[in-house]
Amino acid sequence: MSWMRRLGAISFALATAGMAIGYVLSGRSGGAVIFVLLGGGWWMGERWRAVPPSVRRWLRAAGLVSFVGGAVNGLWLEVGAGWMLLGVLGALAAWDATNFAARLRAVDQVIHREALERAHLRQLLLAEGIGGLFGAAGLLIRLDLRFSIALLLGLLGFVGVSRLIRLDAFRN
Amino acid sequence: MMKPNVRQRRLLSLLIYLLVIAGLALLEGAFLALVLPLVVYLVLGLLTSPAPPQLTATRTLSAERVFEHASVSITLTLVNEGAKGADLAEVQIAERLPEGLTLVEGETSALATLPAGERITLSYTITGERGDFSFPPVAVTVSDSFGLYRQARQIATPAHLVILPKVWRLRKIAIRPLSTHGHAGHIPSGRAGTGVDFFGVREYRMGDPLRHINWRLTARHDDRPYTNEFEQQRVTDIGLILDARRQNEIRTVGGSLFEHAVQATAALADLFLSDGNRVGLLIYGRALERTFPGYGKHQRERILRALARAKLGDSIVFESLSYLPTRFFPAQSQIVFVSPLHPGDQSVLVKLRARGYQVIVISPDPVTFEAQHLTPSPSVELAQRIVRVERDLLLRKLRRVGVQVVDWPVHRSLDRVMQASLRRPPQVLRVLGGAR
Numbered sequence: 004m005s006w007m008r009r010l011g012a013i014s015f016a017l018a019t020a021g022m023a024i025g026y027v028l029s030g031r032s033g034g035a036v037i038f039v040l041l042g043g044g045w046w047m048g049e050r051w052r053a054v055p056p057s058v059r060r061w062l063r064a065a066g067l068v069s070f071v072g073g074a075v076n077g078l079w080l081e082v083g084a085g086w087m088l089l090g091v092l093g094a095l096a097a098w099d100a101t102n103f104a105a106r107l108r109a110v111d112q113v114i115h116r117e118a119l120e121r122a123h124l125r126q127l128l129l130a131e132g133i134g135g136l137f138g139a140a141g142l143l144i145r146l147d148l149r150f151s152i153a154l155l156l157g158l159l160g161f162v163g164v165s166r167l168i169r170l171d172a173f174r175n
Numbered sequence: 176m177m178k179p180n181v182r183q184r185r186l187l188s189l190l191i192y193l194l195v196i197a198g199l200a201l202l203e204g205a206f207l208a209l210v211l212p213l214v215v216y217l218v219l220g221l222l223t224s225p226a227p228p229q230l231t232a233t234r235t236l237s238a239e240r241v242f243e244h245a246s247v248s249i250t251l252t253l254v255n256e257g258a259k260g261a262d263l264a265e266v267q268i269a270e271r272l273p274e275g276l277t278l279v280e281g282e283t284s285a286l287a288t289l290p291a292g293e294r295i296t297l298s299y300t301i302t303g304e305r306g307d308f309s310f311p312p313v314a315v316t317v318s319d320s321f322g323l324y325r326q327a328r329q330i331a332t333p334a335h336l337v338i339l340p341k342v343w344r345l346r347k348i349a350i351r352p353l354s355t356h357g358h359a360g361h362i363p364s365g366r367a368g369t370g371v372d373f374f375g376v377r378e379y380r381m382g383d384p385l386r387h388i389n390w391r392l393t394a395r396h397d398d399r400p401y402t403n404e405f406e407q408q409r410v411t412d413i414g415l416i417l418d419a420r421r422q423n424e425i426r427t428v429g430g431s432l433f434e435h436a437v438q439a440t441a442a443l444a445d446l447f448l449s450d451g452n453r454v455g456l457l458i459y460g461r462a463l464e465r466t467f468p469g470y471g472k473h474q475r476e477r478i479l480r481a482l483a484r485a486k487l488g489d490s491i492v493f494e495s496l497s498y499l500p501t502r503f504f505p506a507q508s509q510i511v512f513v514s515p516l517h518p519g520d521q522s523v524l525v526k527l528r529a530r531g532y533q534v535i536v537i538s539p540d541p542v543t544f545e546a547q548h549l550t551p552s553p554s555v556e557l558a559q560r561i562v563r564v565e566r567d568l569l570l571r572k573l574r575r576v577g578v579q580v581v582d583w584p585v586h587r588s589l590d591r592v593m594q595a596s597l598r599r600p601p602q603v604l605r606v607l608g609g610a611r
Contacts, residue, residue, distance in 0.1 A: 007388055031435050036461065039405070051248070058184075060416030062187050064182075067186065067190070068186070068190065071190050071194070071209070071213075074209055075194065075197060075206060075209065078203065078205045078206060078209070079201075079203075084205045084208070087209065088208065088209060088212075089207075091209050091212055091213075092212050094215060095212055095213065099216070102183065102321075102322060103322070106286060106322055107269075107286060109284075109286075110267060110269075110282075110284040110285050110286045111283060111284045111285065112282035112284070112285040112286075112297070113285065113286050113287070114285050114286070114287035114290055114295050115295075118288050119286065119287065119288045121286055122264055122320055123264075123320045123321075126219065126223060126264075126319075126320040126321065127320075127321075129219065130212075130215055130216045130219045130220075130321075131212070133215045133219070134211055134212025134213070134214075134215035134216060135206075135212060135214060137211040137212070138208045138211045140207075140208075140443070141204065141207060141209075141211050142205055142208045142556060145204065146204075146585050153199055153202075154199065157195050157196075157198075157199045160191075160195050160210075161192065161195070164188050164192065164214070164217070164371075165188070169329030
């Protein structure tokens with residue numbers, strides 16, 4: 004089993020476990036069951052060869068959206084924020100790993116597969132590490148901002164993210 | 176359709192926007208904390224996205240000219256010419272094969288990581304039907320490791336492959352054009368001279384070889400000796416016309432009638448050129464595609480390449496044979512028309528005969544060809560009989576005006592059918608003038 008496939012499996016487990024444990028600990032077993040089913044369904048869909056690529060693409064998007072949505076719902080229901088962050092990190096890693104696997108499947112040949120996987124793994128771990136660190140810091144550090152400043156920061160965030168999304172359009 | 180990288184970025188951004196809006200609306204900082212891993216992922220993808228790549232590609236073919244169904248090995252090499260450090264995290268190469276070529280072995284797309292100064296190579300083997308193929312540019316996409324920021328490039332690597340039609344070997348056939356050239360060949364010229372076939376007897380002249388003296392005739396005439404004359408054999412001008420009008424094409428599960436006509440034309444060109452004749456080709460259909468008359472191996476190559484490019488055409492102008500440029504063919508030369516024939520063609524072929532051309536029609540039989548792939552039923556049988564009668568009538572009319580017609584059911588060998596239809600008449604008939 005390649006490193007990326009292992010990471011994919013671990014990510015699914017991490018996302019599902021994070022959400023499920025969080026919900027169980029807050030006494031919402033129903034939610035936990037839903038996330039076990041969601042995680043299991045997403046993983047099965049990726050593993051099952053009969054699923055066409057277009058369906059898998061939607062499955063990946065739906066998987067990430069449902070886990071992030073589940074985390075928001077969990078925070079709203081006062082489920083442990085750490086578990087929710089863990090769920091989001093796991094879902095992001097699973098989404099990335101499945102996208103990477105789809106890119107590998109789309110070609111006839113993968114040259115220097117190990118180097119390619121290693122580089123991808125390194126970058127993903129870096130993103131997850133920094134993201135996890137920042138996320139944890141965001142949960143632990145409390146800043147009291149006025150609404151106007153928060154709104155300004157939010158707007159800046161919007162503009163920044165919009166630029167990030169459209170950046171390669173300018174490049175090309 | 177949206178590109179995959181744009182789709183991924185849009186999904187992430189949508190989630191980020193929603194979480195930020197929810198966080199601001201509900202004044203819940205934890206929502207904003209969930210955004211951070213997504214933002215970091217997006218930013219890291221951007222930071223590691225490649226600069227505009229400096230890539231060169233070369234494509235080498237094991238052969239640029241092959242016959243149908245032969246294999247050709249192709250090697251495609253992509254080099255990262257970027258300065259040190261301009262490594263490309265993910266490079267996707269996709270080679271699009273021109274329509275008509277089939278992949279036999281190897282791979283035509285690949286994903287790789289390509290450090291600066293290094294190269295990746297794709298090797299594959301193709302085969303294909305007759306045609307003239309130009310390879311399109313190689314599609315290369317480079318991106319960061321997450322596949323979020325991609326840059327697509329089309330790298331031109333000009334390569335050309337000509338797949339020539341198969342050339343069948345045909346035995347010699349008898350053709351009798353009204354005019355021949357001065358060079359020795361295989362076509363009886365209708366004049367006395369150096370040759371093999373007996374032509375006549377005349378009085379002996381000084382210088383005639385003694386072995387040609389007709390001793391029997393000389394013995395009957397005491398006063399003077401007589402000598403045998405032989406018929407000169409010369410080369411001639413032959414114009415091949417390939418009918419490429421779409422209205423005459425029949426395509427079934429068994430193949431295309433036009434492809435049979437192309438192969439027949441190739442075989443005839445080979446036969447006539449190997450006998451030393453001057454051969455030209457006209458492909459009549461899409462337009463008037465001409466290969467000017469010439470001799471020898473170079474001409475054979477020119478004709479085969481023209482046939483490789485031959486395509487069916489449905490030009491309204493060339494729907495009938497009225498625009499057949501007779502000036503393309505030298506006067507009184509031999510014309511060989513390869514066509515399934517259309518009822519309207521009769522008048523043009525008759526005119527050609529009237530202008531002094533010797534005309535041979537090699538007609539791939541469309542009736543048998545199509546009927547072979549139809550489910551037998553009384554109505555099919557009746558239709559076949561009606562069309563067969565019409566065709567026989569057309570062929571008979573052509574024969575009546577002196578056109579030599581070869582009705583060729585394409586499942587049979589062209590060589591055999593031609594030998595049966597165009598066999599040189601026996602010596603006695605030729606002496607009596609029955610050959611013309």
